[in-house]
Each structure stands twice: as C-alpha cells, then as structure tokens.
Amino acid sequence: MRSDYCGDLGVDDVGRxxxxxxxxxxxxxxxxxxxxxxxxxxxxxxxxxxxxxADLRSEYVVRVTGTVRLRPEGTENPALPTGxxxxxxxxxxxxxxxxxxxxxxxxxxxxxxxxxxxxxxxDLRRERLQRNLRLRAAVNSAVRTAMERxxxxxxxxxxxxxxTPEGARDFVVPxxxxxxxxxxxxxxxxxxxQLSMVGGLDRYYQIARCLRDEDLRADRQFEFSQLDVEASFxxxxxxxxxxxxxxLAAAETVTGERPSFLPxxxxxxxxxxxxxxxxxxxxxxxLVELTPLFASTTFNAFRAPCVKAIREPQGAVQxxxxxLDDLVEQAKRWGAKGLVWMRVESDGTVASPVAKFxxxxxxxxxxxxxxxxxxxLVLVVADERPLVRHVLGLLRLNLGRPPVNEGGLHFLWVVxxxxxxxxxxxxGGPVPAHHPFTMPHPDDLAGLGGPGExxxxxxxxxxxxxxxxxxxxxxxxxxSGSVRIHRRxxxxxxxxxxxxxxxxxxxxxxxxxxxxxxxxxxxxxxAFGIDRLVALLAGEENIREVIAFxxxxxxxxxxxxxxGEIDERQLRExxxxxxxxx
RNA sequence: GGUCCCGUGGUGCAGUUUGGAGUGCACGCCGGCCUGUCAAGCCGGAGGCCGCGGGUUCAAAUCCCGUCGGGACCGCCA
Numbered sequence: 001m002r003s004d005y006c007g008d009l010g011v012d013d014v015g016r017x018x019x020x021x022x023x024x025x026x027x028x029x030x031x032x033x034x035x036x037x038x039x040x041x042x043x044x045x046x047x048x049x050x051x052x053x054a055d056l057r058s059e060y061v062v063r064v065t066g067t068v069r070l071r072p073e074g075t076e077n078p079a080l081p082t083g084x085x086x087x088x089x090x091x092x093x094x095x096x097x098x099x100x101x102x103x104x105x106x107x108x109x110x111x112x113x114x115x116x117x118x119x120x121x122x123d124l125r126r127e128r129l130q131r132n133l134r135l136r137a138a139v140n141s142a143v144r145t146a147m148e149r150x151x152x153x154x155x156x157x158x159x160x161x162x163x164t165p166e167g168a169r170d171f172v173v174p175x176x177x178x179x180x181x182x183x184x185x186x187x188x189x190x191x192x193x194q195l196s197m198v199g200g201l202d203r204y205y206q207i208a209r210c211l212r213d214e215d216l217r218a219d220r221q222f223e224f225s226q227l228d229v230e231a232s233f234x235x236x237x238x239x240x241x242x243x244x245x246x247x248l249a250a251a252e253t254v255t256g257e258r259p260s261f262l263p264x265x266x267x268x269x270x271x272x273x274x275x276x277x278x279x280x281x282x283x284x285x286x287l288v289e290l291t292p293l294f295a296s297t298t299f300n301a302f303r304a305p306c307v308k309a310i311r312e313p314q315g316a317v318q319x320x321x322x323x324l325d326d327l328v329e330q331a332k333r334w335g336a337k338g339l340v341w342m343r344v345e346s347d348g349t350v351a352s353p354v355a356k357f358x359x360x361x362x363x364x365x366x367x368x369x370x371x372x373x374x375x376x377l378v379l380v381v382a383d384e385r386p387l388v389r390h391v392l393g394l395l396r397l398n399l400g401r402p403p404v405n406e407g408g409l410h411f412l413w414v415v416x417x418x419x420x421x422x423x424x425x426x427x428g429g430p431v432p433a434h435h436p437f438t439m440p441h442p443d444d445l446a447g448l449g450g451p452g453e454x455x456x457x458x459x460x461x462x463x464x465x466x467x468x469x470x471x472x473x474x475x476x477x478x479x480s481g482s483v484r485i486h487r488r489x490x491x492x493x494x495x496x497x498x499x500x501x502x503x504x505x506x507x508x509x510x511x512x513x514x515x516x517x518x519x520x521x522x523x524x525x526x527a528f529g530i531d532r533l534v535a536l537l538a539g540e541e542n543i544r545e546v547i548a549f550x551x552x553x554x555x556x557x558x559x560x561x562x563x564g565e566i567d568e569r570q571l572r573e574x575x576x577x578x579x580x581x582x
Numbered sequence: 583g584g585u586c587c588c589g590u591g592g593u594g595c596a597g598u599u600u601g602g603a604g605u606g607c608a609c610g611c612c613g614g615c616c617u618g619u620c621a622a623g624c625c626g627g628a629g630g631c632c633g634c635g636g637g638u639u640c641a642a643a644u645c646c647c648g649u650c651g652g653g654a655c656c657g658c659c660a
Contacts, residue, residue: 026620034617047620058610075618083620100611103593108621109609111593114652167660187660214659333585334656394656421660435660542653553653 001063007044009082013068018087020046021095023125024060025105037092039064042130046082047071048090059098059105066090113544118558120549132546136534139250140207143227143530146249150242152205152229157192159185159209164508166435168212171222179575185211188527190435191512193230194484197523198515203231207530216553218542219476219532226479230525236467236483239524240413243471247478247533251409254537262412267465270414275308275393277414280475282407285310285400287392290380293365299357301338304382310392311370312399315377316343324377327395331381336391340380344372401475405539411473416441419448419466420497423458429499430461434468436494437512439483439524441465451492461497471528473536479528486520488513 002021009018022041029035035050039062048064056062066087077083102119103111107127116123123129144154163170163184170184186192188210196204208228216222227246231239248258262281270279273286287308294302319327324341331339342352350363358366372378379395381388419440420430432438440448444464449456467483485491491513495505505513531543544550551557571577 026622028619028622029616030619030622031616034619036619036622038620049618051617072618075620077620080620100592104610104621106609106621109594112589112652115593117652169659190660212659215657217659218654220659330585398655432660438660552651554651556651558651 005043006039006041006046007082009046009068009085009087011070011084014070014085016068017065018068019063019065020048020087021063022061023098024056024058024062027056027058036086037062037064037090039087040125044081047077047080047086048092049086049088050090050092054092056092056094057098057100059101060094061096061098063093063095064090114552114558117550117552120559124548128545129548132534132538132540133548135254135538136530136546138253139530139534139537142249142253143207143246144205146246147205147227147229147242150203150245152203152231152242153201155193155196155201155204155206157186157189157196157206157208161186161192164191166508168214171211171213174574174576176573187212188226189228191509193228193525194437194512194523195515197230197232198518198520200232200521202233205229208527216551216555218544219535221531221543221547221550222555224543225530226527227530228525228527229481230523232521232523234522234524236415236469236524239481239483239526240469240471243479243481243526243528244411247411247471247473247528250533251411251537255409259409259411262410264413264415266416267414267418268416271389271393275389275391275396276475277417277470278472278475278477279412279414280397280401281410281412282402282474283400285312285396287389287396288370290366290369293362293369294382297358297362299354299362301340301354301357302380302382304384304388306385306388307380307382308388308392309366309370309378309380310396310399311372312377312379313373314375315399317375319377327379330398331379331391331395334391334394335387336381337383338381339391339395340382342366342372342378342380344374344376344378346374348374350378397475404474404536404541407474409473409536411471414470414472416465417468417470418462419444419464420461423462427499429455430497432498434466434480434482436498436500436509437482437484437491439467439485439490440494441467445490448493448497451489451496455497467524469526471526473533476532476536478532479526481524481526483522483524486516486522488516491516 003019006020006022020039022039024037025040025045026038027035032053033051035054037048037050037056038045039048048066064087066089068085069088071084071086101122103109103115105122105126160173160183163172163182168187170187172182172184175181175183189206189208193204206228207225209223209225211223213222214220229239229242231242244261252258265279267277270277273279275287287310290307290309294307297303327341328339340352340354342350344367345351350367355363366378370378379392381391418433419438421433422431423429424431441464447456447460448464468480469482470480471478485494531546534546535543538546540546549557549559556562
C-alpha cells in the first residue's frame with residue numbers, strides 16, 4: 001500500500017516514484033490548479049504538490065503517489081527535515097474523509113488537557129506524544145538490553161494475586177468462582193520476585209505493570225510501569241551497579257551520552273541538607289543548621305529541638321510583603337508553628353518581624369551561617385527536627401526549583417535509609433520504613449537483639465539503618481530497593497519488633513516464609529519507575545505526557561468513561577451488592 | 583480528608599479587581615479570490631445557556647453560596 005514513510009524522504013530519493021499514506025496536516029491552496037499538502041505519518045511530514053483541484057480537508061486520510069524532486073531553488077524549507085524535496089505530479093486517493101478535529105493538532109497551541117484526553121487518539125497524532133512514546137519505547141528497549149547483557153532473565157508474574165495488607169491500598173478483583181473472595185492487583189511483583197530467587201532463577205527482571213489505589217499526582221498514576229529487578233548472591237553495591245547500568249543505557253539512547261552519577265548521599269545527609277529523601281541537587285538553597293546558635297536564646301519561638309534556615313539569593317528584592325506573609329501561611333499549612341522571614345538590607349542590617357527579639361550576636365550568627373548578603377531572604381523554622389526538615393524542604397522546592405528540563409541529569413543514590421521511620425503512638429512499636437523483609441545494616445544488626453530478647457530503646461530503634469537505597473533523579477524518586485532478609489532468625493526478630501506475631505506473619509506472608517525454609521539464597525533487588533524516568537528524559541513535568549492513555553487526577557478516563565457501572569447480572573454472578581451512596 | 587488555581591463561540595485567550603446590552607483578539611470552520619506556498623495570503627460569513635444550580639441587585643461573565651469538571655500541592659503512596 002505504501003513504499004515509503006513521509007519523513008524519511010530526502011535528496012537521495014530524488015527521481016523515485018513513491019507511494020505515501022498519511023493524514024493531511026496542512027494545505028495551502030493557490031486557486032484551482034495548484035495546492036501544497038503537508039502529509040503526515042509517524043515519521044514526520046513531507047510536502048506534496050497537487051496540480052489541479054482536490055477537495056482535501058484537515059486530517060483526511062489519503063494515499064499519494066508521485067515523484068520525489070528537489071524543490072525549486074529558493075523554496076526549500078530548512079525548518080522541515082524533508083524540506084529540500086517535495087513529491088510532485090501527485091495523484092491523491094482519499095482513503096477516509098474526516099471531520100474537522102475538535103482542537104488543532106499543530107504543536108503551536110496548548111490544548112486543555114481534558115480535551116486532549118477525551119480525544120486521546122487525536123492527541124496521539126501530535127508531535128509531542130509521538131516523540132515521547134517513541135522515546136519511551138527506546139528506553140524500554142535499552143533497559144531490556146542492558147539487563148539481559150548483565151545476565152538477567154525476563155519473567156512474567158501474575159496480575160491476579162492475593163491481597164497483602166501492608167503498603168498501598170490494593171485494587172481488588174472479585175472472584176466469580178469463589179464469590180465473596182477477591183484477588184488483588186499487584187502493587188509490585190515483590191513477593192514473586194523473591195520466590196523466583198528461592199526458585200533458583202538467580203537474576204530476574206521484568207518491566208512490570210504495578211497498580212496502587214492511591215491519590216494521583218503529576219508523577220503518580222494508578223497504574224505504572226517499573227523495571228523490577230532481583231538477584232541472588234549479590235550485595236547492595238552489585239544491585240546498584242546493575243541498575244545504574246540500566247538507567248545510564250536508557251539515558252544514553254536519549255541524550256547520546258552517559259551522564260555521571262553524583263556521590264552517594266546517606267539518608268541522614270539528604271534530610272539534613274535538603275529536607276528531602278529525594279533531593280533535587282540542581283540548585284543550592286540548602287538547609288543551614290542554626291540549632292546551636294539558639295541553644296540559650298531568650299526568644300521563645302527559637303527555643304526548639306531544631307532550628308534551621310534556608311537562604312534565597314535576592315529573594316527579599318523579588319518578593320513583596322504579601323508574598324512573604326503567604327509563605328508564612330503556607331508553612332503553617334504544612335504543619336510548622338510559624339515561619340520567620342528575614343531580609344538583609346543594603347547596610348547589612350537584618351529586617352524581620354522578630355528582629356527585636358533577637359540579640360546582636362544571634363542576628364549576626366544567622367547572617368554568617370547562611371552566608372546571606374544584601375537583598376537575600378532568609379527563612380527560619382524552629383520545631384521538632386523532622387518537621388523543620390520537611391517544611392524547609394518543601395519551601396526550598398517551592399522557591400527555587402528549576403523547570404524539569406533545565407540543569408541536566410543529576411542521578412544519585414540515597415543510601416542507609418532508617419529501618420524504622422517512627423514509633424507508633426498506639427502500639428509503642430516501630431513503624432517500618434520499607435517492607436518488613438528489608439535487611440538491617442550489618443553495623444546495626446546486633447543492636448536490634450535476637451528473638452525473645454527485650455525490645456531496644458526507641459533511640460536505638462530509630463537510629464538503626466537498613467540496607468535500603470533509593471535512586472533519585474532531579475528531585476524525583478525513580479525507585480527503591482533493598483537487600484532482603486534471608487535468615488530466619490533475623491526475619492523473626494523484625495516481625496517481633498514490628499509486633500507481627502508468628503501466626504499473623506504466617507497468615508500474611510506464610511508462603512514466602514515457607515519458601516525460605518527450603519534454602520533461600522542471599523538476595524537483593526530494586527525497582528524503578530519507567531514513567532518517571534521517561535518523563536524526565538523527555539523534559540516533561542508530568543508522567544501523563546509519556547503514557548498513551550492516562551487517567552485524570554480523579555482517576556477517570558474521559559475517553560472511555562472508566563470507571564463505569566456494571567450491570568446487575570455481573571454483580572449477581574460475583575456475589576456483590578452495591579451500597580447506596582451516602 | 584485538606585489548601586490553592588482554572589472553567590467565556592470548535593481551539594487558545596482578554597474581559598471578572600471597580601456589576602451596566604455577549605464587547606474583543608488570534609487560530610480554526612464555511613464561501614469567494616489566488617500557479618511556489620510552508621503556522622501561505624487577501625475579502626466576506628457563520629458560530630455563545632460566559633460549566634451547572636441557587637442567591638444578592640433595577641441590572642451578574644463579573645459579587646456571594648453550593649455543585650460538577652480539569653490542574654498543582656499537603657496528607658496518602660511499606
């Protein structure tokens with residue numbers, strides 16, 4: 001039906017008779033005897049010259065047969081890859097007429113996203129999605145090749161699985177053959193990939209679809225794809241090397257060069273310097289420690305377990321009093337008791353609503369510690385340490401974060417995550433920071449004690465590190481992984497500390513624990529989000545731009561109108577009844 | 583669960599602060615002209631429940647309340 005793709009034609013094809021198929025992207029008619037038609041297919045555009053009248057409208061699907069020729073001198077279009085040539089003496093066959101599209105398909109117009117999703121099949125014709133989806137396919141291919149080169153075996157794992165209570169909210173699927181019972185869709189293939197290690201597959205990978213019923217964001221959809229990896233007889237360093245190789249291979253196919261990784265950051269250092277476990281290191285404005293400076297201050301608001309500040313260069317010049325007040329309100333919404341702003345004046349003095357409560361050495365100390373100069377804005381938060389980091393970390397991003405496509409690619413590993421992220425106020429037991437199969441850091445293992453021993457004090461528990469690690473790119477968490485526990489006494493102790501009794505452990509994870517009785521190799525793994533990686537490589541702020549058919553923030557699909565009701569018969573078959581809306 | 587922004591011919595916007603006739607811009611669409619254009623050009627034309635509902639007012643796109651839809655974020659996402 002077709003001899004060539006439009007965008008592939010060039011001066012080498014001059015003189016060839018070609019047959020092209022595609023959509024009428026633009027047409028420029030010059031009376032009844034000459035018309036230019038830009039024909040579009042997946043590869044791009046080429047100009048077709050039609051002598052004589054032709055009733056060709058936007059987005060008509062046509063087949064064009066003609067001869068490739070050089071454009072007359074002076075009429076070349078350098079903006080078009082095929083702009084040196086054109087297809088002349090065209091005969092045009094209309095394969096399919098088209099109504100005018102509901103929005104322009106040219107790149108020059110930003111279209112409301114709801115419209116784009118309602119007519120996604122038209123949006124897909126546009127250059128942006130064509131480019132992004134091609135890029136995505138290239139990334140998938142590069143990742144697969146990299147993993148296979150490193151000896152990994154692709155394995156498919158089930159979509160209909162048993163629900164496990166921890167973690168994100170499950171999507172569930174009712175069982176017809178066993179009414180009243182439900183499958184869950186996988187939040188990740190976690191348990192299966194560990195089972196595959198017990199099964200001796202040694203090195204497993206999969207580009208796996210994962211589903212989590214949690215609120216959507218710019219970087220989160222219900223369903224997403226991740227490169228899922230697990231390997232036996234390896235340590236954390238090995239795993240990070242495997243994954244590093246995969247993301248560098250992906251970046252290289254897109255940018256043509258392999259970006260360098262930044263040095264590893266410990267979780268603690270990331271939190272202290274950036275107020276985030278996924279630091280965006282493309283800009284400064286790091287958190288500055290002020291706690292010692294106010295150890296014996298008379299200013300009550302700064303008599304806190306932690307006082308930290310960030311400095312925005314020239315922030316005081318750019319921001320009005322109202323904007324500063326808005327920052328204070330925002331900080332409060334994020335949970336801070338307050339936010340103190342300070343302006344460094346041209347004479348070096350500090351202007352602030354609280355300046356009168358601070359003495360000379362304290363003010364000078366803030367300026368010195370932050371390195372503030374005239375025109376700079378300093379924002380101080382005093383509170384419990386986790387809250388201070390959190391609020392200043394968010395403020396830092398809000399004030400200083402560059403657009404996603406600026407500043408290059410800054411990959412880094414965050415290591416030494418805490419084993420527990422807090423103490424549950426109700427049970428008094430620790431809350432796991434990762435899943436309960438995460439191996440503690442070897443240096444902290446002894447401090448946790450063994451099965452049956454007393455529970456260590458809270459500071460020992462909260463100080464314990466795990467062998468968990470995150471991959472971060474430009475402030476986005478690409479993924480995380482860990483060394484898994486393969487020793488039964490360690491696993492028993494962790495369950496014990498988490499308040500999971502033997503019976504409960506057996507009920508929730510029995511099949512994995514059983515498997516571990518029969519010879520579990522030491523193993524470790526990782527998973528990173530393909531959607532996020534592709535978005536960042538494509539320079540997109542939003543993963544919907546790299547997904548062919550995404551959902552809106554409220555989880556709807558305006559194209560298919562999912563989710564929808566199902567009919568009574570289906571419900572009955574499944575043994576379900578829908579409760580009236582409250 | 584919460585905070586904030588947006589909703590005006592098919593598309594993208596201005597108008598909303600300070601209420602006064604659906605007033606405007608660009609693109610698209612329809613018709614005409616046009617033999618080297620390329621986001622073609624020129625002339626003419628059609629096209630509006632200002633998301634929806636209620637309220638205030640002599641009068642509402644504009645003010646108030648509610649609701650629906652979209653987006654950003656906090657919580658949530660082991």
